[in-house]
Amino acid sequence: MPSPDFVMPPEAVAPPALPPESAPPEDAGRAHDPTAEPEGAAAAPRMPWRQLIVAGLVGVLIGAALPAGVQAAQDAAAAAQVEALRSTAMAYLTAIAEGDAERATAMVPVDGHMPPDVVLGSAERIEELEVQLVTIEDDVARIDVRFEVGAAEQVRELAAERVDEEWRITTSLAEQVIVHSFDGVTGVTLAGVTLPANRSVVLYPGVYRADEVETPLLRSGGERFEVDGDPNTPSDLFSNPMLTDEFRDAAVDVATARVAACLEQQGCPFDADTAVPPRAELYIMGIDPADGTIDVVVPLGYVGSMGQWQELPLRANVDEAGALVSWDCGQPGRPHHDLEACGP
Incomplete structure (x- = not known):
């Protein structure tokens, strides 16, 4: 028996059916999309998302590769x-x-x-x-x-x-070289080529040696000099002639005879024991480029009670070949240019 407080719910009543012509359209209630394409238009093809990512990566890689390629070309x-x-x-x-x-x-x-x-x-x-x-x-x-x-x-x-x-x-390694000769005229020869005196020539780096030249009276050359290729440090070549042994011996003989003749005369400035040193070191006073004559001085040493230094000037006269022809002698105590024939 049901409880007196319990009441059965009323049966649900179904809504009345609408007529067919009043049924809501199929898309009723949808929000209107102004960007939606009209019905019947062809849908645009769309790239899958995976292809979009791949295409994006390729673009990035190509963009990065362009500067690297330019740099490689510049480096090359x-x-x-x-x-x-x-x-x-x-x-x-x-x-x-x-x-x-x-x-x-x-x-x-x-x-x-x-x-x-x-x-x-x-x-x-x-x-x-x-x-x-x-x-x-x-x-x-x-x-x-x-x-x-x-x-x-x-x-x-x-x-x-x-x-x-x-x-x-644009920078040359050739270097200026100036030749300095004793007489200011006589040049120096290298490999048979004469380098003019007191004028500069240019030589490439190397170690050079002047040609040795010898006449019956003089010898010169043989100087070794180096060119280092630095234009800021020009080289100088000094060429000094030397007497041959034959010339020196002949000059000593002439000076000895001249001193002996002086000692036989009154007023000779030499002491009786004055003598020319057998190995006297002669030095050259000058060489005349015009006629080739050679002026030398023979040292006699200190003579007299006052110990006065004495020397005897001589001049060697030569022929065109440079061979000795005759001697001119100076007087002790007189200027070097005051010369006369030495006599027999």
Whole structure:
């Protein structure tokens, strides 16, 4: 029996059916989308999301690769420029090392008189060639090179410039050399080539030796000098003639006879025991370039009670071949130019 307080719920009543013509459209209640394409339009193809990511990554990689490729091209171009400069500098050093002054001068012009190739060919030439460093800045460059001259290491800096896309060295290793001769006229010969006196010539780095020249009375040459290739340190070559042994012995004999003749005369300034030292060291006062005469002085030492220094001037007269013809003698205590024939 049901409880008196319990009441059965009323049965649910179904809503009345709408007529067919009043049924809501299928898309009723949807929000209107102004961007929606009209019904019946063809839908645009869409790339899958995976392809979109891949395409994005490829674009990023290509964008990153472009600067790297440009840098690689620039590095390759710079390396080619450095190699071109190295090759040019080594070719220049090689020309000097091979004694080819003409080729070296054609590569890098010099300012001054350059003797022919035979002069450089006769020298101890540079060796141990090396291009150490190349520095490029726009159209100018610096090349540090190394070589040895006479076993001494030399490091030089060469400048270069780019002209019409070609590198040219502008710093020459040729160096000014000035020849100083005793008479200011007589030159020095290297490998048979005369270098004029008191004038500068330009020589490439190397160790040179002047030719030895000997006449019946004089000998000269044989001087060794070094050119290090530094234009800021020009070299000087001093050439001093020396008397041959035959000339010295003949001059001592003439001076001895002259002193003996003086001692037989009254008023002779020499003491009775004055004598010419048998190995007297003569020195040259002058050489006349016009006629070849040679003025020398024979030292006699200290003579007289006051210990006065005495010397006897002599002049050797020579022929065109430089052979001795006669002697002129000076008087003790008189000027050197006061000369007369020595007599028998």
